[in-house]
Amino acid sequence: MARTGKFLRLVRPGRLAIYLIALWQTARHPQTPRLARWLALGVLAYALSPIDLVPDFIPLLGQLDDLILIPLGVALVSRLIPPPLWQAQLQAAEQRAVKLPRLWWGAALVVLVWLALIGLAAWALFA
Numbered sequence: 001m002a003r004t005g006k007f008l009r010l011v012r013p014g015r016l017a018i019y020l021i022a023l024w025q026t027a028r029h030p031q032t033p034r035l036a037r038w039l040a041l042g043v044l045a046y047a048l049s050p051i052d053l054v055p056d057f058i059p060l061l062g063q064l065d066d067l068i069l070i071p072l073g074v075a076l077v078s079r080l081i082p083p084p085l086w087q088a089q090l091q092a093a094e095q096r097a098v099k100l101p102r103l104w105w106g107a108a109l110v111v112l113v114w115l116a117l118i119g120l121a122a123w124a125l126f127a
Contacts (some may be wrong), residue, residue, distance in 0.1 A: 006103035021093035043073035049107040
């Protein structure tokens with residue numbers, strides 16, 4: 001039950017913005033492990049991309065992917081980062097109002113995934 005409560009705290013929109021700012025700062029910090037840095041950048045690219053993997057106009061699935069994938073990604077990255085570093089970045093994110101950039105390369109990555117899926121589907125149908 002404690003894990004569910006922790007997950008639900010991540011889902012709150014105001015708190016999620018703080019976690020994303022902390023991820024942005026952590027990804028740019030030199031003491032962040034390489035795997036955590038790459039995963040943080042991936043979560044940020046997905047969260048800040050103007051294009052979603054599952055479009056929002058698809059009922060239920062369009063909102064569920066944002067509601068589940070982003071908090072799970074934040075939780076995974078926060079476990080891979082040393083706890084003192086993560087706590088310091090969270091405190092810094094709460095104190096400073098940083099505007100996160102739009103990650104257009106994240107949108108390009110989502111478009112490439114969709115094109116690859118469409119290409120695989122076409123190849124399966126016509127091959």
